[in-house]
Amino acid sequence: MKKVLILAGVHGDEIGGVMIARELRGWIEGKGIQGVKVIPEVNREAVEIRERASPIDEEDLNRAFPGNPNGTASQLLAHNIFQEAKDYECVIDLHTYGTGGRCVPYMLTDLEKDFNVELCMRVGLDNAVQTGGTSQQLFLELSNRRVPSMIIEAGGAQWLRQELDTVEKVLKGFLEGRSPDGVRFFNSYQWFSVEESGRYRPVVPPGTKVQEGEVLGYLEDEPITSPVHGFVLGVKMEGFYDAEKDSIASIAEF
Numbered sequence: 190m191k192k193v194l195i196l197a198g199v200h201g202d203e204i205g206g207v208m209i210a211r212e213l214r215g216w217i218e219g220k221g222i223q224g225v226k227v228i229p230e231v232n233r234e235a236v237e238i239r240e241r242a243s244p245i246d247e248e249d250l251n252r253a254f255p256g257n258p259n260g261t262a263s264q265l266l267a268h269n270i271f272q273e274a275k276d277y278e279c280v281i282d283l284h285t286y287g288t289g290g291r292c293v294p295y296m297l298t299d300l301e302k303d304f305n306v307e308l309c310m311r312v313g314l315d316n317a318v319q320t321g322g323t324s325q326q327l328f329l330e331l332s333n334r335r336v337p338s339m340i341i342e343a344g345g346a347q348w349l350r351q352e353l354d355t356v357e358k359v360l361k362g363f364l365e366g367r368s369p370d371g372v373r374f375f376n377s378y379q380w381f382s383v384e385e386s387g388r389y390r391p392v393v394p395p396g397t398k399v400q401e402g403e404v405l406g407y408l409e410d411e412p413i414t415s416p417v418h419g420f421v422l423g424v425k426m427e428g429f430y431d432a433e434k435d436s437i438a439s440i441a442e443f
């Protein structure tokens with residue numbers, strides 16, 4: 190009986206997910222819950238050095254599914270994980286928001302597939318966001334094979350206790366079969382960046398509704414405003430904003 194597979198550490202720098210998975214694994218053993226498997230450090234070499242990609246081949250594991258048994262180390266790992274994952278009733282892949290950012294916990298999946306909507310309602314985090322996403326991600330490739338699956342973005346890459354506690358509590362409730370409260374569904378979301386780098390200070394926290402034109406934060410004392418009406422999923426935290434790789438915010442639209 191293979192009911193639920195919970196993964197973390199696909200991206201080695203997203204330690205929050207690894208912390209939740211380790212906690213859950215011990216809790217599941219203690220409770221004697223059957224049919225649930227947890228793998229807290231999928232990409233072990235990357236987790237050890239806390240880098241997103243594997244140090245063996247510098248590949249992003251979550252762009253390598255369904256994998257290749259004759260490929261690189263990451264493609265082989267992806268293949269092995271995929272072969273195991275496809276036999277479960279559902280798969281939850283724990284990630285966190287990018288370095289220097291913080292988000293409200295949310296479920297990310299292809300909501301055009303009814304079985305994923307159903308899984309979101311059973312898991313019951315407050316927010317679920319639609320993505321067709323970048324292909325070769327685990328949850329999308331599994332969804333294409335009709336295996337209900339999702340990513341949970343569990344907060345910031347750093348260990349942010351409040352968000353991790355929320356996700357941990359919700360997942361324990363799910364595994365015990367508790368009925369959750371309602372879920373807010375969002376049809377799309379977008380990343381929002383600006384071209385200049387500099388000191389950034391957000392004024393709107395994740396989990397806030399914003400209007401178009403509302404100030405999100407200040408870049409070197411210049412106000413940065415929201416391009417849309419929406420719900421702020423995640424923000425760049427206070428510190429240096431690097432226009433090459435950071436985003437000011439990700440905003441979901443109702």
Ligand SMILES: [Zn+2]
Nearest residue numbers: 200203284285
């Ligand atoms: Zn990730």
